Amino acid sequence: MKSPAQRNIPSRGTILLEFLGSMNLAITLLVTVAIASVVGTVLQQNQPYQDYIIKFGPFWHEVFKSLGLYDVYAAGWFLVILTFLVISTSVCIYRNAPNMVREMRQFRTRVQAVSLRNMHQVQEWHADAPVDTLEPRYRAWLKQRGYKTRSADHDDHRLIAAKKGSWNRLGYIFTHSAIVVICIGGLVDGQLPIRVKEMIGQIQPETRDIPASQVPEISWLPESNPSFRGNVTIPEGGRAGVAFLQLRDGYLVQPLPFTIELKDFRIEHYVTGQPKSFESDLVIHDPEREQPVEATIAVNHPLIYEGYAIYQASFDDGGSGLSLQAWPLDHPELETQQVEAAVFESLEVETSAGRQTLEFESFRPFNVNPAPEDPEREFRNFGPSFTYRLRSAQGEAREYENYMLPVALEGRKFFLSGVRDNPNQPFFYLHIPADPAGSPRRFLAFNALLRDQDRVREIAAETVGETFSELRLQEPGMVEEVTATMGRLVRMFARGGFDGIVEQVEATVPEDRRMQVMDAYMKVLRNILSALYAEILRAEGVDISAGINERDSRFYEDALNAVTALPMYGSPFFLQLESFDHVQASGLQITRSPGKSVVYLGFTLLMIGVFMMFYVRQRRVWVWLQPQLDQTQVIMAGSGERDRRDFEREFTQLHQGIRRAGETD
């Protein structure tokens, strides 16, 4: 909508206003905002800078960083475009609204016959009744059809001006003001003030992972900060009086005028194991109040306290206590150790591979996994588990996941311990068979025995002696040799499993004799291994005089498999979880957004305005009444902008109806 062209040379201000309020600029801005917005959805926003460097390389990282592409919606250039959109819309309102309000009110009772005849819809006829009779009838009828009417006498005629749906104009004003209102409200809640402070050096984000109490003053925001959106994680029984605001690759600390205590955090689960609800019981301790305020929050049910909204955002472990038994796997002479640890703690340990760090990462009280029998449909609780990293002095780490309870697989029970080198891999699981008492002891004793060379030699000598005496062989040299071979084979097996022996044979024996040697080795190895196993059973007090029962022999096979897998497992010890003290932590999001009510006002305007604009149709109808002898000449014309098609039909009906109305007495 352009104002009529002015004859004199327009001033600079007028030109600027003309430009800012122009439709072309408005549409260009709409499209520009849309395109700019795409950038922020394609490039994941606000990730750690390290990730971006890996993804784009150092050069492009710098370019993208300086263009603000990692936080597009807070970037200067994006805000400038938005500001232009707001200005352009405001200028549009400023220029058009007064005219529109005037037009909504006016009836336009001064219209020439020529203009009426030029309208899209026009009808002319002669009525038999005088003007004074027709006018009230026509007006009554128009009123019945929803029109407001006004009539005016002119020199030689009377004009009825009628209009309907003027609110349509209000729709325009509402929708366009809504955009301005929403943007202003959004600006109030945005990060702009913080960005400005950062730019002038008043604040600086903290990038180190340190407790809030150690964060220097320059990374603290004032308690009076009117709008922010921060997060804080509180363990059960703990309290927090601050929230952390993420800012690019660091954070700021926002103090709160109260402290939040987490009494309890609960997760409920569906039968499938998916979470059903997260709830936190909070207590707000406000120095302004004598009584603390208690409330329970859940997802979709935040607590609004004194203008601060507290949301259930996430959850984590709150430092669960873990009581562990560390079983040495490679050095039988070492004692098992009792270890007390907690999630998020690290422990220095001396191992056969040198000094290593144990980093306890997480604990899960239960794990509902697809059941091994029917992974498609059945789910089963595998019980508690915890994960940790074992970091070498060189900084390389492997991640382990251990289940507390043995898991039933194909009728047997195993302690599962998963291992992987990096988080993108699936876990490789070590299956330690559980003994009849449901503990890993028998396996660990067997494993230890395999590595106890003296005992192996003793048992080997016994076995060989027995075998030779049974066969009535009297060859002392042979006994020695077989015993030594047994000891060597067991050592190889313990170091590399069956594969280790195969490799050894391939490396030392000529190809044509390998099969033969292999067969012999295996026979000998089997012999000694079962003798060792029998020793373990005997030590447990199992009666094996009538042979080993099926369960125990199955255990033996599983134990051999587990030993074979140990080199891949790569840890010098096995951590068995004996008991735990589950402590959870609740992740809260705390926001203060005074602009919210402004934005909601904008929303309301926008919703009402949109429907008014599209579904309140503006129509104007004029009826020109001019006396002619004893008749009246009638010109009826109308306009219905935007939807001529529908108005055409409506006008036809109006015309037919009004003629009928005029004829009735």
Next chain:
Amino acid sequence: MSVTHDQMLQELDERPFYRRLGAFDWIWALLVVAGSIYAWWHYHTLMDGYEVAILAGTAVALVAWGWSWKPVRPYTLAVAAVSLFAVWLYGSDIGVRDSNFFLQYLVASQSAIMWMSALYVLATLTYFFATFTRSEFSGKVASAMTWSATVMGTVGLMVRWRESYLVNADFGHIPVSNLYEVFILFAVITALLYLFYERKYQTRALGGFVLLVISAAVAFLLWYSFDRGAHEIEPLVPALQSYWMKIHVPANFVGYGAFALAAMVGVAYLFRNGQERRNPQAAGSSVLPSLELLDDVMYKSIALGFAFFTVATILGALWAAEAWGGYWSWDPKETWALIVWLNYAAWLHMRLTKGWRGTPMAWWAIVGLFITLFAFLGVNMFLSGLHSYGEL
């Protein structure tokens, strides 16, 4: 442009609106209100205050809808009757699904959805057949098929709602929570919008075009269900457990449906425009409606879609404020909703203030559908964010 006799009579009727309502209209209102009260009485223990308000609002809207567009009444009654039949067959045991003939082959949600799929595809072919052979009868058959498909689709959703409670009382939720469910909603809403214009403008020539997009949705649905097992009823994640879902999602899909309709009318526009350019004499004999009418339908459809999409996005923002701690987080889904909104806002400005019409606007409407499609499918497939409920 032709107008039905009924419509003419109705529009010439000079009585005020409420006086024009006949006995059937009041029976309709009574039925809807009675049904809603029964639903409330039966289920109010499971509903919170907002949900009761939504039920009441739905009842009022349904009465008004049935008054202003009469075919809604037989449609609703058919959906209600078939759905209640299915619910009655089920009783309280989901297992009946595999043993009862009617459930297995007709009205269990998955069966109903298969019927819907087959009928929409057949209707598409029939509409095109009717257009090319200019067969009035085939056109009527196509319309009947579309109506039946829409009834079956809605029945599928209704029964699925019930089934979700039967699978496990904890799982129960309105079936608009994942991509599979909303695709059915999309097909049904787009079809209803089309059927409205079909009756209003008395032309079936657009049927094939519009149902093409519905058939595409059906193809996706079938792949999604057979390849990914997406039809399995899953429990709701905590973030979705809110009354907002009941209004935000359907409002959004009225928008998406209307945008899809506009784009397909745009295709028809370009088609007819091409015909006219190649052969100006044959313009009058084209089976497609006039360019002016197509342009008008396109505008009306986008206006409707825009209005609902605005409301849906605002409802989404209000929900986000309650669930995520902020009414706007520049999450990919939110941002793409804004992009879609800005795109159609620009379209409407072009048409309403710059007076653009015709070919460029038709192309733009088609491009708009792709932008919309990305917002509702692409974001879930390629971008990650808070709003990742409908992941592929």
